[in-house]
Amino acid sequence: MLNQIIQNWKPYCKEDYFVGIGSTRKVYRVLDYVIKVHLYPIGYKQSQNEFEIYNSMADKGYAPLLAQTYYVDEYISIQRYCRPLELKNNQSYEIKVDEHQQLLPHLFEEVLEILDKDYDCFDLKDSSNFGLNADGKLVLTDYGMTKSLYETEWVPLAEEGILPQIHFDFCGSCGIKKELRMYGDNDKDKRCFDCGKE
Structure with a gap:
């Protein structure tokens, strides 16, 4: 199924399959996968980062805490689907260890610290960057924005009104x-x- 989606992804990118949209990518669900369509070149860079980060973190034994990124090209990335978190009062919110304890998987804080220090990841506690696995525990689904990418590319494009x-x-x-x-x-x-x- 994965190869079929990669080779013929465009028919899935319609309203019936829509999951969500960020500033740089639009997301559609196909069975156990999501297709992240790159709206801007910076979205492609985020997806490349996710692919590299996932594989590196999986080698260290942290795969269950990150949604697997299976494939990336200049147009799309394919990632494992995780059920999105509900908004609160129509907005995202910060994940807090004391408040959301029941959602936190084992090694949650350790993984966030590694992503921050070793991979320069940005905005790691925003609820919009997480989904839920089959056990109802948090899984990072959007982890490709780095602090340097944010500061050098995202902020200038946002200030110009492009993003x-x-x-x-x-x-x-x-x-x-x-x-x-x-x-x-x-x-x-x-x-x-x-x-x-x-």
Whole structure:
């Protein structure tokens, strides 16, 4: 099935299979896999990082805490599917050891420390970067953004209005307060993703 998805991924990238969207990649589910479509070259770099980090961490025995990245090319990456965490009040939140103890797998804090120190990973405690495994424990699904990539490429592109930044505000269409994708200071389109703004 994996080879079939790699060779013929485009038909799966439609609304019926949509899982989520970040600032640089859009995600679709196919059975036990997700297809991460690179919206910008920086998304490709994140996927390459995930592929390298997963294989290195798996060699150290930490594979269960990271969603496996099976394949990467300039257009897509294929990763193991993990059930996404629910939003709270229509927004993501910080994973806290004391508050989310029941969700934490064995060696959770150790793995985050290794990813921070050895791989320069960025934003490791945001709930949007996690999914849940079959046992209801956290698994990192988005771990390819490094601090250096964020500072040297993501921030300048976001400041130019090329990449969206997430703001928590009222949607101008549905009126619900939620995360909005805003493209620079001059972006006046305050619609949420559900109301049609990508």
